Amino acid sequence: MSRYSPVNFPDVRLEGQFWHERLETVLTRTIPSQHAKLAENTILASLKLPQPPPPLRFPRHANGFTVQVFWDSDVGKWIEAASYALAHRRDKDIEDKIEAIVDDFEKAQAPDGYLNCWYLGHEPDKRWTNLRDNHEMYNAGHLLEGAIAYFRVTGRRRWLDIMERYLEHIYSVFGTGPGQKRGYDGHEEIELALMKLYYLTSDRKHLDFATYLINERGRQPPHYFDVEREARGEAEKLQRYTQGNYEYSQSHKPVREQDKVVGHAVRAMYLYTAMADLAAEIGDAALKHACEVLWDDVMETKMYVTAGLGPSAQNEGFTHDFDLPNQTAYAETCASVALIFWAQRMLHLDLDGKYADILELAMFNGALSGLSRDGEQYFYANPLESDGTPTRWAWHTCPCCTMNVSRLVASVGGYFLSTAADGVAFHLYGGIDTELEIAGTTVALREISTYPWSGAITIEVDPAVPTIFDLKLRIPGWCTGAGVSVNGTPVDVSGAVNGYLTINRDWFKGDVVKLDLPMPPVRLYAHPGVIMDAGRIALKRGPLVYCLEEIDNPGGRVQRLKLPRSAELRTETRADLFDGVVTLKADALAIREGDWQTLYRSTPPQDETATLTALPYYLWANRGQGSMVVWVPEVQ
Ligand SMILES: [Zn+2]
Numbered sequence: 263m264s265r266y267s268p269v270n271f272p273d274v275r276l277e278g279q280f281w282h283e284r285l286e287t288v289l290t291r292t293i294p295s296q297h298a299k300l301a302e303n304t305i306l307a308s309l310k311l312p313q314p315p316p317p318l319r320f321p322r323h324a325n326g327f328t329v330q331v332f333w334d335s336d337v338g339k340w341i342e343a344a345s346y347a348l349a350h351r352r353d354k355d356i357e358d359k360i361e362a363i364v365d366d367f368e369k370a371q372a373p374d375g376y377l378n379c380w381y382l383g384h385e386p387d388k389r390w391t392n393l394r395d396n397h398e399m400y401n402a403g404h405l406l407e408g409a410i411a412y413f414r415v416t417g418r419r420r421w422l423d424i425m426e427r428y429l430e431h432i433y434s435v436f437g438t439g440p441g442q443k444r445g446y447d448g449h450e451e452i453e454l455a456l457m458k459l460y461y462l463t464s465d466r467k468h469l470d471f472a473t474y475l476i477n478e479r480g481r482q483p484p485h486y487f488d489v490e491r492e493a494r495g496e497a498e499k500l501q502r503y504t505q506g507n508y509e510y511s512q513s514h515k516p517v518r519e520q521d522k523v524v525g526h527a528v529r530a531m532y533l534y535t536a537m538a539d540l541a542a543e544i545g546d547a548a549l550k551h552a553c554e555v556l557w558d559d560v561m562e563t564k565m566y567v568t569a570g571l572g573p574s575a576q577n578e579g580f581t582h583d584f585d586l587p588n589q590t591a592y593a594e595t596c597a598s599v600a601l602i603f604w605a606q607r608m609l610h611l612d613l614d615g616k617y618a619d620i621l622e623l624a625m626f627n628g629a630l631s632g633l634s635r636d637g638e639q640y641f642y643a644n645p646l647e648s649d650g651t652p653t654r655w656a657w658h659t660c661p662c663c664t665m666n667v668s669r670l671v672a673s674v675g676g677y678f679l680s681t682a683a684d685g686v687a688f689h690l691y692g693g694i695d696t697e698l699e700i701a702g703t704t705v706a707l708r709e710i711s712t713y714p715w716s717g718a719i720t721i722e723v724d725p726a727v728p729t730i731f732d733l734k735l736r737i738p739g740w741c742t743g744a745g746v747s748v749n750g751t752p753v754d755v756s757g758a759v760n761g762y763l764t765i766n767r768d769w770f771k772g773d774v775v776k777l778d779l780p781m782p783p784v785r786l787y788a789h790p791g792v793i794m795d796a797g798r799i800a801l802k803r804g805p806l807v808y809c810l811e812e813i814d815n816p817g818g819r820v821q822r823l824k825l826p827r828s829a830e831l832r833t834e835t836r837a838d839l840f841d842g843v844v845t846l847k848a849d850a851l852a853i854r855e856g857d858w859q860t861l862y863r864s865t866p867p868q869d870e871t872a873t874l875t876a877l878p879y880y881l882w883a884n885r886g887q888g889s890m891v892v893w894v895p896e897v898q
Contacts, residue, residue: 265542266613266687268606269698271676272349272415278693278711281674283841284630288671289347291637296340296664297359299657305333309366311383320659327395329660331380334401335451337363339665341408341421346672349415360412364421367405371424375431378402390435391494394448394487394511399475402428403452410458429459433471445486446475448511450529453536454603457543469543476540476549479533480508480516487513505577518548521555523564526579527572527592528662531600538607550611557608560601561620567786567800567892568631568807568879569624570644571597584791588647588893595632595641595663598624599670606677609689613680615761618689619739621677625670625690626714626805630880633667635840640664641883646892649819650812654883679707685732687762691719691777701731705769714804715835715844717741717779724771731769734762735777740804745778779804783831783846785896798893799825801846801876803833808846808876812888815875819889822853823874824897840881850874851897 276282300306304319308330322328341363344356371377378398381389390398402425409425412418436443456472459465478486485508508514509524512533523530534556541549563583565571570593572579573586578594605621608614632641639654642663658664678690684701691713697706706724713719723733737744737758746753746763755763765775781804788795801808810820829848836845852872874894882890 266610266680266682266685268610268676269679269681269696271346271673273696273698274675274678275695276675276693277695278713279842280712280714281692284633284671285350285674287635287637288343288633288668289350292633292668293340293344293347293356293672295638296343296661296668297356299661299664300336300340303657303661305336305661306363306366308333308383309337309363309370309379311370311379313383315383330384331395332397332401332449332660332662334379335397335404336661336665338401338404338406338408339662339669342404342411343665343669343672345408345411345415346669350672357416360421364424368420368424371427375427375429377405377424377428390443390445391490393445393490397447397449399432399447399452400449402432403447403455406452406455406459410455410462414462429456429468429471433467437471437474443486443490444478444481445490446478446513448487448513448529449526450479450512450533450536454532454539457536457539460543469540472536472540473544476517476537480513480520485513487511510577510579518552520552521559523556523559523580526577527597528578528594528600530579531571531597531604535600535603535607538604538611542607542611553608553611557604557617561616563791565620566591566593566628566646567788567802568593568644568646569598569601569620569628570646571601571628575643584789584793586788586792587794588891589645589649591643591645591647593628593644593646595629595644596666598628598632598644599663599666602629602670602677610680613687613734613760613762615736615739618736618761622690622738622805623807625674625677627807627879629667629670631882632663633671635881635884640667646809646879647821648883648888648890649821650887650889652883653887678709682732685734685764685766687732687734687736688721689736691717691779700725701729703727703729703731705729705731713779714781714806715842717777717781717804719777719779721775721777723769723773723775725769728768728770730767733765733769733775735765735775736762738779738805740784740802741779741781743780745776747776749774783808783833785825785831788893795893797895799896800892801831801894803844803846806878806880807892809879809882809890809892810874810876810894811882811885811890813885814845814877815872817852817872818855820891821889822855823872823891824851824853824869824895825874826851826897829874839877840884843878843881846874846876848874848876 276285320329406425409421413422436445453472453475456468460468510526512525538553572592574581575592601624602621605617609617631644634654642658678694680687686700691711695708704726708722711719744755746755783803785799786802812820832847834845834847836843850872851869854868854870
């Protein structure tokens, strides 16, 4: 089968209501407000390197660590998100802001190319002494992604040139050559950024260094983090910061031998993203196999129904199989965003709908929940149950998630489609318009739908000249009874392979494909190993996971509601809510709370009838504080 590649996101115009609204909010509110927050929190000032350095805004922990070591990465991610915004429409104000940041980095860059504002400003004699904890390459990776995005959109090379000088320095310090350090970063990121730079430049040295980093990770003895620790003169083998193990940074063994997803969730996802990129690029079967084994491990035992990842705040990551607590779920926004990156890479290793299903699930649920409706509030952790205490944050001590969600939404068009020499594949639906080169012809494609609210999808195909090519339609794994027709003639959907129905024909201008994806509300049950969800159901419709919020279910906390197994789930289109959503309704029971006088009693509680209303999970916590639950008790 032909190899499919991602499309350039600016080539995909979002016309459907769902993504058009999210994109406009991010462009007009999120990205400008994030710049203001970067300034307000002195992150932009930290690039100016005054001597002596100002007092720390976030004092060091007892182990010497301060979150300020990764401020450069926040700036890099903002530049990336802002550059994606510029691809939709140029904006002199945003460009001036980026140029001002580039000025600061240009001035800060050391004569040998080194560029990390924390170390240059605070500990210039300690560079490259603690890769395990201090994110130097991680910062470089995010700055590089920002530079690539800015160059791609504006054609301006200055920022990219600065970063390439920095990379030359890194390549001189690290490697397997004589006198070089055999290091790699405790927080993976630069690996996937280097793959992007390789795709941009075709310069083999970037691919080679990404390969070096992937190959070196977890190699021992000696373990590189021990080597540098001994060089620092520290006796304690592993500090608390690293959770006392190398699993935290996926450096416990070489990556091709890893078969269990462990440690910090975002680090893991960034690593697997780069592994999948590299496996595809160099045709490394062992690396591909490792990606597949790790994918299965996440899917079978470690992912929330919302595509949230990493239940524990303690390590911001994974614990044991089936450990998916709801109220204390960490499920960092960044982890779901990074899962989207990984899923997209897996999809381009093998065009298999199981990857697109997860890409979509994370997109509409675990990632999107991180951004408020107004575009200026965030969730870092994304619990699946709330007593009403958590609220969205205007900013965060570690603002990684804020720019992760904005860079995702600003480039979301790139996830809708892929192309090969002889075909095009639709992964997502939601109303897009694009022109792509397929089989040597420019083909205009217009997908018209109100997805995810409806599964009625029309695709208009307009090749410049009649052309034979594959048009592949993803039939989501959650969908049964899909219908497809071309110019009114039904197509047998049972011919779909790995979640994609291939229509190969001579396409003519004016051809129309209709796709009908029935999306009745369904109940999902968790594996019995997930003890937190025993006896409970989650509600889902199409790609959207639903939740109950107190504001829609007045009378007390939503934890008192129970859903009879026989209760019909009804849909209700609410034009008045969030510019139009589909809610779910059902006749339910609620524990009567008013007659309780004691903490415990032997008399069973009384139930009363109630109407249950469920809202898409990604929209929760946008209408004040209140209780919320995804997993609802089911009763006979
Ligand atoms: Zn984050």
